[in-house]
Amino acid sequence: TSQAGTVFTGVSSNGTSGIYFAAHDRPGEIIAVAEAGPGLRFTEVRNPSIGRPPSSASSSSKGPGIAFEGQTANETSGVYYVERPGLKPRLIAGHTTRFPGGRGTRSCLTNPVVVDGSAALVAFFASNCDGDSSAAALRSARRMCRTRRADNHVVKDTATNLDAGIFMGTPDSGGAGLTTIADFQTPPPETSSSNSNSNSNPNSNSSFVAFSRPSAGPGLVAFVAETSDGVLGVYARVVGGGGGDGGVVSVVSTRGGAFSDFPNPPSVSGDRVAFFASGGSLASGVYATSPVGTAGGNVTATAVVTLSDSPGPSGGGQFNYIGFGANAFDGGKVAFYAVTEV
Secondary structure (H helix, E strand, O other): OOOOEEEEEEEOOOOOEEEEEEEOOOOOOEEEEEEEOOOOOEEEEEEEEEOOOOOOHHHHHHOOOEEEEEEEOOOOEEEEEEOOOOOOOEEEEEOOOOOHHHOOOOOEEEEEEEEEOOOOEEEEEEEOOOOOHHHHHHHHOOOOOOEOOOOOOOEOOOOOOOOOEEEEEOOOOHHHHOEEEEEOOOOOEOOOOOOEEEOOOEOOOOOEEEEOOOEEEOOEEEEEEEEOOOOEEEEEEEOOOOOOOOOEEEEEEOOOOOEEEOOOOOEEEOOEEEEEEEEOOOOOEEEEEOOOOOOOOEEEEEEEEEOOOOOOOOOOOOEEEEEOOOOOEEOOEEOOEEEEOO
16 A cells, blocks of 8 residues: 555456556545456466555656566566556566576566565565475465464575575566675675664675565565574665665664564655564564665664553553554554554
8 A cells, every 4th residue: 555545466256367457536546556367467466565655746647656476378487667657568587587796587476566666666575485395385375485483474494495585677678677785695784783883885795695575665674584694684775866876775673682583574655664572571572763875884673562561651551562564654654553451
């Protein structure tokens, strides 16, 4: 959902499955974005993402932009983009696309998010998810690969050649239009603490070994990742115009011991990131950062709501559980799910 409307998967009255768009200013009107079935271009479509409407009048005709995963009849699986509902989907990257750095192709491309609808920028996760029976079985279940543990969503499989990463591209540009946000060859930034990260030079003695799905907003891509020296953290990268590209920035990490896990993908709003962190005692909860800039700047995180908080003036004791998602931070407000004592 964005200010423009809501995009969702569904089945139409004639039995055709697809991705559809409902505009907020036209109640009851549903527009097909991409449908799948016999005789159609796609055999399967899933995981849609909608961007924010363009802020400038010159870009208003472009629409918010919708990205999704698609599989065509000729087995071209990949990430597709629609400038606005009703237009033809265009390929961002597929399983035959050559990725940057001479790293070849990727067999799994998933979880696309619209970074900037006015520029048709889309970020997505990609890896080589096949290669052995266990990975193939998980691929058929629409999971990228096995996770570190059941409640941790960062992907990690050192037994196969995953070559995973977060990438960004534009439609119809092929591999030449792809940018690496972070992959196994990207050195993570050196950091000094867990809730006020002073980003300095890239850590040449470490590398990323696992990534979550990305989250994005205009000019910023965020994700959870693990490094080879065992640090789990939320990272971000400034992209596109405006702030320039200063490399990967550490938003928050397990270094220092204040937090032990980041089990949900982060959310992005403007130049800030919100995330759920597991901490000691009652410190687990949702946190939001100061503006995220380029590498070298400090990023601080403050609590929005934790397990120590009360649900409000109506009482109910403390929170017993707090849930958080990838699209829960917009316009400075954070949405979350909670279970209370009463």
